[in-house]
Amino acid sequence: MWETGKTSQIAMEMRRYNLAVLGISETHWIQAGQKRLATGEMLLYSGHEEDNAPHTQGVPLMLSKVARNALVGWEPHGC
Incomplete structure:
Protein backbone atom coordinates (compact mmCIF):
# COMPACT_ATOMS: atom_id res chain seq x y z
CA MET A 1 0.00 0.00 0.00
CA TRP A 2 2.97 2.35 0.48
CA GLU A 3 3.58 2.05 -3.25
CA THR A 4 3.25 5.27 -5.18
CA GLY A 5 -0.38 6.23 -5.48
CA LYS A 6 -1.89 3.40 -3.41
CA THR A 7 -2.69 5.47 -0.34
CA SER A 8 -4.03 8.26 -2.55
CA GLN A 9 -6.21 5.80 -4.41
CA ILE A 10 -7.62 4.36 -1.18
CA ALA A 11 -8.28 7.87 0.17
CA MET A 12 -10.07 8.77 -3.07
CA GLU A 13 -12.31 5.69 -2.81
CA MET A 14 -12.97 6.49 0.85
CA ARG A 15 -14.19 9.97 -0.11
CA ARG A 16 -16.21 8.54 -3.00
CA TYR A 17 -18.13 6.24 -0.64
CA ASN A 18 -18.32 8.95 2.04
CA LEU A 19 -16.61 6.83 4.70
CA ALA A 20 -15.27 8.35 7.92
CA VAL A 21 -13.19 5.36 9.09
CA LEU A 22 -11.79 2.56 6.97
CA GLY A 23 -10.04 -0.56 8.28
CA ILE A 24 -7.54 -1.90 5.74
CA SER A 25 -6.72 -5.61 5.93
CA GLU A 26 -3.84 -7.74 4.67
CA THR A 27 -1.18 -5.02 4.88
CA HIS A 28 1.12 -6.86 7.34
CA TRP A 29 3.04 -3.69 8.23
CA ILE A 30 5.59 -3.67 11.02
CA GLN A 31 6.11 -0.93 13.60
CA THR A 39 -5.44 15.35 1.11
CA GLY A 40 -6.08 15.49 4.88
CA GLU A 41 -6.81 11.85 5.68
CA MET A 42 -4.77 10.13 8.37
CA LEU A 43 -3.36 6.59 8.51
CA LEU A 44 -2.94 4.97 11.92
CA TYR A 45 -1.09 1.65 11.89
CA SER A 46 0.09 -0.88 14.41
CA GLY A 47 2.05 -4.10 13.93
CA HIS A 48 5.09 -5.98 15.25
CA GLU A 49 7.48 -3.71 17.12
CA GLU A 50 10.75 -5.46 16.17
CA ASP A 51 12.56 -4.27 13.04
CA ASN A 52 13.24 -7.81 11.81
CA ALA A 53 9.75 -9.14 12.65
Whole structure:
Protein backbone atom coordinates (compact mmCIF):
# COMPACT_ATOMS: atom_id res chain seq x y z
CA MET A 1 0.00 0.00 0.00
CA TRP A 2 2.97 2.35 0.48
CA GLU A 3 3.58 2.05 -3.25
CA THR A 4 3.25 5.27 -5.18
CA GLY A 5 -0.38 6.23 -5.48
CA LYS A 6 -1.89 3.40 -3.41
CA THR A 7 -2.69 5.47 -0.34
CA SER A 8 -4.03 8.26 -2.55
CA GLN A 9 -6.21 5.80 -4.41
CA ILE A 10 -7.62 4.36 -1.18
CA ALA A 11 -8.28 7.87 0.17
CA MET A 12 -10.07 8.77 -3.07
CA GLU A 13 -12.31 5.69 -2.81
CA MET A 14 -12.97 6.49 0.85
CA ARG A 15 -14.19 9.97 -0.11
CA ARG A 16 -16.21 8.54 -3.00
CA TYR A 17 -18.13 6.24 -0.64
CA ASN A 18 -18.32 8.95 2.04
CA LEU A 19 -16.61 6.83 4.70
CA ALA A 20 -15.27 8.35 7.92
CA VAL A 21 -13.19 5.36 9.09
CA LEU A 22 -11.79 2.56 6.97
CA GLY A 23 -10.04 -0.56 8.28
CA ILE A 24 -7.54 -1.90 5.74
CA SER A 25 -6.72 -5.61 5.93
CA GLU A 26 -3.84 -7.74 4.67
CA THR A 27 -1.18 -5.02 4.88
CA HIS A 28 1.12 -6.86 7.34
CA TRP A 29 3.04 -3.69 8.23
CA ILE A 30 5.59 -3.67 11.02
CA GLN A 31 6.11 -0.93 13.60
CA ALA A 32 3.42 1.54 14.62
CA GLY A 33 2.75 5.14 13.77
CA GLN A 34 0.64 7.61 11.93
CA LYS A 35 0.89 9.47 8.65
CA ARG A 36 -1.15 12.41 7.43
CA LEU A 37 -1.85 12.42 3.70
CA ALA A 38 -1.66 15.59 1.62
CA THR A 39 -5.44 15.35 1.11
CA GLY A 40 -6.08 15.49 4.88
CA GLU A 41 -6.81 11.85 5.68
CA MET A 42 -4.77 10.13 8.37
CA LEU A 43 -3.36 6.59 8.51
CA LEU A 44 -2.94 4.97 11.92
CA TYR A 45 -1.09 1.65 11.89
CA SER A 46 0.09 -0.88 14.41
CA GLY A 47 2.05 -4.10 13.93
CA HIS A 48 5.09 -5.98 15.25
CA GLU A 49 7.48 -3.71 17.12
CA GLU A 50 10.75 -5.46 16.17
CA ASP A 51 12.56 -4.27 13.04
CA ASN A 52 13.24 -7.81 11.81
CA ALA A 53 9.75 -9.14 12.65
CA PRO A 54 7.87 -11.18 10.08
CA HIS A 55 5.24 -9.30 8.12
CA THR A 56 2.39 -11.42 9.50
CA GLN A 57 0.33 -8.92 11.48
CA GLY A 58 -0.52 -5.26 11.35
CA VAL A 59 -3.63 -3.33 10.46
CA PRO A 60 -3.96 0.31 9.46
CA LEU A 61 -6.99 2.53 9.82
CA MET A 62 -7.63 5.44 7.49
CA LEU A 63 -9.53 8.36 9.00
CA SER A 64 -11.30 11.10 7.08
CA LYS A 65 -10.58 14.73 7.95
CA VAL A 66 -13.71 14.82 10.12
CA ALA A 67 -12.83 11.59 11.94
CA ARG A 68 -9.23 12.77 12.35
CA ASN A 69 -10.42 15.98 14.01
CA ALA A 70 -12.76 14.02 16.30
CA LEU A 71 -10.01 11.63 17.46
CA VAL A 72 -9.27 12.19 21.14
CA GLY A 73 -6.46 9.68 21.49
CA TRP A 74 -4.84 6.65 19.94
CA GLU A 75 -2.48 4.08 21.40
CA PRO A 76 -0.90 1.47 19.12
CA HIS A 77 -0.91 -2.15 20.19
CA GLY A 78 2.48 -3.66 19.38
CA CYS A 79 2.66 -7.42 19.12
